[in-house]
Structures are given as structure tokens and as C-alpha cells.
Amino acid sequence: MTTVDVAIIGAGMSGLSAALALREGGKSILVLEAQDIPGGRVKTVTQPDGRAYEKGGQFFAHYMTHVCDLVARYGLTRRKVRKMPGAVAILNGQRIVFDGDYPEPGFFDLMFADGADGDFPGSLLDWALQQGLDAQALAQFKTGCEEIMGNPLSELSFRSVRDTLGKFERFDDSMEFACVEGLGTLAGLMARDLGPAFRAHAPVTALDRREGLFHLTTPQGTVLARQVVFAAGPAVSGKVDWQAPQDAWLRDHSRHFLAGKMTKIVLRYDTAFWLGSDFGSAGQTDEPSDFSVMDASDADGGLDCLAAFCGGTAAMMMKGLAEDKVLSRVMDILEPMLGPMVRDPVNVVLTDWSDHPWVRGGYDTWARPWAKSDPWAPLREGREGLHFAVSELAAEYPGLIEGACRRGREVAGRILSGI
Template sequence: MSSLPSTVDVAIIGAGAAGLGAAHALKESGLTTIVLEARDRVGGRAHTIQASPDVVFDLGCGWLHSADQNTFVAIAEQLDFELDKTLPPWRERAYGKAFPQAERDEFVRALDAFYDRIEQAARSGKDSSANRYLEPGNRWNPMIDAISTYVNGSELDRVSILDVDAYEDTNINWRVRRGYGALVAAYGSEVPIALNCAVNLIDHSAKRVRIETSRGTIEADKVIVTVPTNLIADEAIRFHPALPDKVDAARGLPLGLADKVMLALDEADALPKDGNLRGATMRTDMGTYHIRPFGQPCIEGFFGGRFAQQLEDAGDGAMAAHSIDEIVSFLGSDFRRKLKPLKESRWSHDPFARGSYSHALPGHAGARAVLAAPIDGRLFFAGEATSPHFFSTAHGARDSGERAAKEALAASSKR
């Protein structure tokens, strides 16, 4: 959109999955809408790039989690995006001698027992940090903590057990061959979006809401806010009058950090497609590696939590360098010449994300409902952090946008 309208019925802040879900839900409403996006692209934390001529790379979300309930599955089919239903490389597809199958089985049993203890403890309704449910002295505790950094973006000492228990996972996980980010971008192609339009202030002190942006001011009857929690917590977007309950809720739902690195792999046929590589390391500061996703000539690495933050802060290339060193330690020195850095994500350094996806701090599991609650029939809130059961996912975000749009429509019909 080349010019910004001066007024609309509904303004949507953010063109990620949540904002696009809201915009689609309002398409047939007869209301004028616009999506205001700070970036120069659509998709938010869903972003596909062509890392090399033969490697597609999702810098952000890459898996259609709970695919049998994931609303992006039907969208993919409508938009003619091929779905890949290959088993994920998490349990069934270990590769190499760095993590022998017997030890892997032992680790999986320890991990399952840990989650069973959390589920049982959560029945009391009393919250606490998840690290309290590690079995004292268990050799796999550091690796269980590492798994949390991939799943929650944070170590277990900062994760609420009630939040962990609330998450729903059907254990059916598919992928989009052309990229999840590409699918989300295609989903946004038919809604009105103003790019390079960062929102600074949402002034709801008068009858109509005034929105100050980097491209000028716009007024709206209603506003749907879908930005990541860290932007609300840091007050990068300010509200007037202030909304301290929303800021507090956002601070209880910080974005953890989960980063990815993509390495080109020469002589790729020497390794299996869609394999998993990690070591049986007794430390949390570790990566896990997806060998040849979609059969591509590459290895995709994952890092989370404080270790991901350390690698980001070390600068461009640090994640790739560590990955190559770690992979070589697993597979042998000959692999050093076969690996070449392509691209790495740096989500905590992205000014419009400041992290990857939300987790509830201990004692703050109820903050998701607080953040989602409408204000005065004019301000509505969406985003993965507001999803009660599918938080940290793109489909949870999309569905929350649809929910907020329906709330806005219901409020409009009452006036």
C-alpha cells in the first residue's frame, strides 16, 4: 500500500500470522481494514529464504505442529503448497555414534518421566518452575534442559509448569516444502497491508483510536494488536492512557530464544535424508542438527535459551562456527571441508521481534488470558502468546487473530 489512509474501521497492528488471521476474518465484514507492519515484508516470525540455489530455509517457524488440528494445513491445500509428512527427526531418526541408540532410549525414558511428573504436579493448580521436577542426580538433566531451550526458548528454571501442562500437542508434525514462511506470506497476499509502517503510540483517550506510525497518523474505531510480547513489555509501542495490566502480562510472557543456522553440505549423499544428529552430552549448551531436510544438501542446526543468546551476541558467524566444530566432533575431521555457512537467524536482535516465541514465567501462566482480554470494546489483542493451548506456534497465532476479529465484530454489532 503506497499511501496510508487517514481513517479505517479496524486497524490491525502486525502482519504476522495473527494479524493476517484477523484480516482474513474481517474480509467479508463490510468494515474497512488495514494491517500496519513495521517490516518491509509480511510474515513476522515466519520467514522463508532461499539460502542457496538448492536450499530453502525457514529462519522462523518451520513445522506444522499438531497438523491434524493446524488451520494452516487447509490453507496450504487451498494455496497449492505441498505438505511433507515425513516423520520429524526428533526420536526415530538418530544418526551416528555420538548418541548410541541404547543411550538415546534411556534419555527418552528420562524425558518422558520428567513430563509425567510435571503433568501430575500441575493437577494441584499450584505453579512453580519446571526445573524443580528434574530427578536429582539424573545424568540426562542437562539435555532435558537443552530440549526446553528448543521447545520453550528458555531453560526450565524460567518456565511455568502450568503453562507447560496447558500446551496441546497431538504429536503430528508436518512441513511445507516451499517453506512455512512462504505459506504465511502467500496467505497475506490478499489483504490490505502497509509495510515499513512502525506503530509508536496507540492513543485511545478519545472516542476514536489514534495510531501514530512512522508513516503518519491514522484513526480507527477499533484496533487489533498482534505484536510480540517483548514489544509490549519494553513499551516499544506505547498506549495512552497506559495499560499497566497488559504490560505486566507481557512481561510475564517473555519471548524465549530459539535460533537456527543453515550449513551447505558437500557430498551430501554420504548422509541420510531427514536424520537427527546430536551428542550424548552432559551439558545444556548444545546444538541439535537436522541432516538434509527435504533431502537438500545441507544441515540445519538449532540452538535455544541462554546459549543461543551467547552465540547471537558473539556476532554474525558465531553460530555457524560453533555448529561446524560440533558436527566435526560427531562425524570426524573430514567433514570440516564439506560444510559451509549459509545463513543464521538472530531473533533477539530483530527489533520487531526481540525473541522467538513466548513462555510463561513461573507464577504467570494466567497472563495469557489477561493479555488476550479486550479493552473497552475498542482494543483487542492477539498473537501466539494469547493462545491458551497452541502458544508458540504459527497456527496458534493465526487462530488468535481470528478470535480477536470476531470479538471486534461482536463489539461493533452492539453499538
């Protein structure tokens, strides 16, 4: 039986970051990952065209220092993403062209304005309807939020979303960079760095506490640990049988969370036919709402591609459809924004994250009925040697790769300093 100081459940960017920091701090560790590869919501595939495609998390900015440092530390290459002025939106059936970025509908300022009710108990939709904004601003807010959060506005708690947004020190040009080799490659290198302390195909199915040790059940046998970091989303915490009486609260804690639905489609073209058109760098639509597309090309040339995102309603509309049907539906949505040439990509990588067995989709948020108390709070604190380290728990940039790295290191810091 293996015994370690800290067992880490999950090898997404939060688990890997925690593991490396704990090892640097002198702890013996073991990372147990349910899937065959590390990375979680970060996943890279190399296609027959020899290029690395990002199925999940991809973009970061220079102020996301942890991701930038990791990319540099593992000798990978950061590439600047092309950003031309201009954007297109199809809202309420109208094609609208913006000269610069989409104008900020002012909602974020309203959410944090002096006198704003931060404890508004309803949905984001209920709140938005009370703000007296025009139909275009409302449609823009709806599609923008739903695409990121992966659920309809009516299912998103105002307090939950406001709390998340309040933790973003900056959000300007957040899609400034991508990694040429892919962030899944980065996760692979981090796991390789851990050597035998990384174990794939090792879902933790049960966790008990006996005689001062945690007992973690995996298909490869029981692992004993003095402390545990659960580095996966609360929406999947219900897959673990929490056997110890002091962990019984976790048995149904996952019901407080709703995982975001998300399908990502990367389309590569021989040439960026949209350059010089009114598309600029981004498109969005409210039919279906939750759909957006951006120019994800290399700013220095050599790679011309678009990244489209179906969140929430759009992802659910496509659920269960064969890939060619999804693609045909996506093309129908893209053509009014980009013209008929959008139908001729040279390569397509389509990934439906909704209901992924170990990740459950995009961003985890609060599920109805929304309790007055924040269901993240007990996870943030951890209990008696059991810590939680998923991106959504980060004090800065929650829900992003940067948040995952920061939360992983923060939890490691707490363990190392004996908190």
C-alpha cells in the same frame, strides 16, 4: 487520515490470519507492519542455489489444520520431512545412541499426573530436581526444554510451561511437513491478498483513544480505528506508547515476559552423508545445553539438509560473535554427533533471532518474579475494543505457527460476533 473498523498491529501469521478473517466477515481493516516484509517469526530467503530457506518457523503436522489449509489455499507445496529411526545425544560427556526416537524422560506425564502440584511456584529446574530422576533423564529434559523455550530451566516458570504444554492436544511427529516455497512466501501471499489493507514499514509507535476511536501513530501518519488487534508478542508491546488512561496498564506489562533466545542454522549438503549412520534423524547435547539438530531433508529426495537450533544458553554463548565464529562453534558441537563431513555444507543460512527489535526472539514466557496471577490472562481477554492475538495466546498449539493462525481467527471471530 485513514479510518477503518479494525487496525491490526503486526503482520505475523496471527495478524494476517485475523485480517483475512475480518475482511471475509465484512470489516474494513488495515494491517500495520513495522518491518519491510510480512511474516514476523516466519521468514523465507531464496539463496543463489535457487532454494527457499526457512530462517524461522518451518515445520508443521497434518493435524495442524490451519497451516495445512493455508498452504493448500495459496497453491503452495507441502513436502514431507524425512524421518529415519534413531537419535543421538551427547549428555554428561557421553555419546548415547537411541534406536527409535529419544525415549520420553517421563517428565511431561509427571507434570500432569494425578496429584501433581500444577501451581508449583518455582522454576522448571526446581521442579525437575524434586522428581528424583537420574542424571541422563534430567540432562535430556534440560536440553530439550531449553532449546524449545529459549531460556535456561532456572529462568522458566514451571506454571507457565505447564500451562503451555497443557494446550497441546497432540505433539507427535510435529515436524512432519515443511513448505517447499517457504512459509515466509505464504505470509507474503496472504499480505498480497490484503492489497492496500497491508502496510509495511509502518511501526505503530503510539496508541491513544479519543471520541470513541483509537488513534494509531505511524511514520506514514495517524490511522483511526474503531477496534485494534495487537498481533505481536507482549515482549515488544513496550515499544508502543500506550497513551489512553485505560491502556496505562500496558505501559509496563511487557516486563512480565521474557523472550526466548534462538539461533537457527540450516545446512544443506550435496548428499545426506548421515543416512545409514547411527545419527538417525536427530541429535541433541547438553554441552552447551539448549542445542539440537534434526534431519530436515525432503523425504522424497532432492533436498538434503539439517536444521540446528541454539536456544537459551547456547544462543547467548554465540551472541555478538561474527557468523563464521558461530558456524565454527556449531560445527564443533555437531561433529561428535554426525562425523567430520558435517563441516562441508554447500549452503548455510544462519539467523539469530535473539533480541530482534520487533520480535525479540523465540517463545515469550513469564519473566521473574513470577506473579501468582497469569500475566497472559488480561491479554487473552482484551479490553474495550483492544484485542491481543499473538501465537502464545492461542488456546491450542500456543507458540507455534498453528497457534498463531488459530488465535488470529479466534480474535477475529470475537470481533465479528461483537464480544
